[in-house]
Amino acid sequence: MHVKTAADAQIRKNGCDIRELYPWDGVVVPPWNSTLCSIRPAESSTPHGHATDETFIFISGEGHVRVGTEERTITPGDVIYIPNGTDHIVTNTSDTEPLKFVSIYWLQPTA
Numbered sequence: 725m726h727v728k729t730a731a732d733a734q735i736r737k738n739g740c741d742i743r744e745l746y747p748w749d750g751v752v753v754p755p756w757n758s759t760l761c762s763i764r765p766a767e768s769s770t771p772h773g774h775a776t777d778e779t780f781i782f783i784s785g786e787g788h789v790r791v792g793t794e795e796r797t798i799t800p801g802d803v804i805y806i807p808n809g810t811d812h813i814v815t816n817t818s819d820t821e822p823l824k825f826v827s828i829y830w831l832q833p834t835a
Contacts, residue, residue, distance in 0.1 A: 726751050739769040740814075745826075756830040763787065763816040763823040771813045776829040778806040780814070785823030787816045808832065 726748070734743045745758040757776075763769060763785075771790075780789070782802045789798050791812045798804065798814075806812050808831075816823035 738772050739763070739767065741822075756828050758826060758828045761814075761825050761827050763814055765816055765821060766819050768815040769813050771811050773809050773811045774829070775808055776831055777808045778812075778827060778829040780804045780806070780825045780827055782823070782825045785816060785821050786818050787814060787823045789814050 728745070728748065730743075732743060734741055736742070741762040741764070743760040745760060747753050747757060761780075780803065782798050782800050782804075784800050787798055788795060789804055789812065791804065791806050792810050797817075814823065814825070
C-alpha cells in the first residue's frame with residue numbers, strides 16, 4: 725500500500741495552493757497527472773493556459789470560472805473541461821472559505 729497524507733508538501737503555483745497527487749515516485753505512472761488545488765478566500769488563480777487538456781472537479785466552496793471567453797458560476801460537484809492552449813482563471817467568491825478542486829491534466833496523443 726502506498727499512502728500520501730495531507731501533511732505532504734504543498735506548493736504555491738498559478739495563484740493556487742497545490743498538492744501534487746500524480747505522478748508519484750514508486751507508483752505506476754498513469755497517462756495523466758493530477759493535483760489537489762485550493763484558492764484562498766476572495767482570491768483568483770493567475771490567468772494561464774498550458775499545452776495539456778485539463779479537467780477540474782470542484783469539491784468544496786463557491787466561485788466562478790472563466791475558460792476563454794466563457795464564464796460560469798461553479799458549485800461542488802461541477803466538472804469543467806479546458807482544452808489545451810485555452811486561458812482560464814478560477815475565482816473564489818467566498819470571503820471566508822477556500823475553493824477546492826481536483827485538477828486532472830494530460831497530453832493528447834499525437835497521431
